[in-house]
Amino acid sequence: AHVFAAGGYDGAEYLDLVEVYRPGPPEAKPGSVSAAGRWERCRSLSSGRSTLGLVGCLGTLYAVGGFTAPHYLSTCEAYDPNADQWWGVAPLGQPRRDLGLAAIEHRHMLVAAGGYDGRKYLGAVEAMDPRMNRWRPLANLRKPRQLLALCAKGDQVWAIGGFDGKEGVRTVEVYDARA
Template structure:
């Protein structure tokens, strides 16, 4: 899961047999718990305020609806994940010099907000991923630019934290995701603020990290998703405003990375989720739907938020 730059909600709706009035249809679409799967995300508006907007997407109308505005004590660089119908927000930037250790939950059905047990350190730009019943928070920035390899495991049932084996490298702005019971972490920036190629794989049964095959290109502020037998690295230029950025696909059988032509107009702060073998992608300017088999990209309606982080929520 990639750390947040913002958040929005895509909803997959059942086919409606009878056509009702537009008002009734909208009311039904706004009842998120009526639908089996939604794509959720959180993030600030362009004005730099501390409000975090939660939106969801109507595929049939290619339109967005705002579910909530959450007021935070941070304005950027926080990280988000969904677990059991709740959106969790970790850390972030209070100002240019101060990070946050705060953790907040937002119930997507009831809209209840709770302040939870804080993390062990004040930090921003962490990686977050759900593995089993736990949420793993990896790496991040502490102080101003100091990177860490710390791993903390959060238990939503007990609202408690446990320290786990640290990563092999300190990093922030990295991508993380879970596949077949293991946590994959890739890229990010190191202590010198240089982008990284390395990938690490965590086995929770052994509480141990091992090195995976490094990517061909150093990346940060990007996303990794599993689909079609591979791990896709989406965007993440080695240097700011880099041109001609390629995506990469990691073959889970051969353990090798191969470039594929990246058709994205955006290359930084990409976030992706997989639904029906399609990758729904948010960027700093545009949102897309990507077919990995045909390498075909279709734009979807933008939501006027800065680089939303797309997340999946199963409501059933």
């Protein structure tokens, strides 16, 4: 398994950088130099952005939403790590940054939830089947929020914590894709 990092802001410019962490060999002795993994550069995003969502689904990495001052983005890109190639996919229905993003792989389903659109904290949730290349709305979160953790387990997506503009959100909400 690999870990990817994409985009960001360095205080002067929005970054289009993408890197992958490749762990050391499993047979290496813990703590040894050979056990340490390494970060490698990948092909860049189409443009610099920060506070985007990033998730893998069935061997493809998806970069969703984000921010490039003064624009809140609905831009979505897909990346094939074997070909080191990015391409555009359908944009979100609503621009947002600081969103949660998760994948229910066996359903071919990406889920984007919450975030901030420059005016309000969002409860909006959208899903995309990459084979259809279009986002569709799902039931809203009960508590609008940004900076949430979104994770999938089985057929469920869990929205955990976040920030509602005034304070940290201390609730967890669950969406069941079977419903």
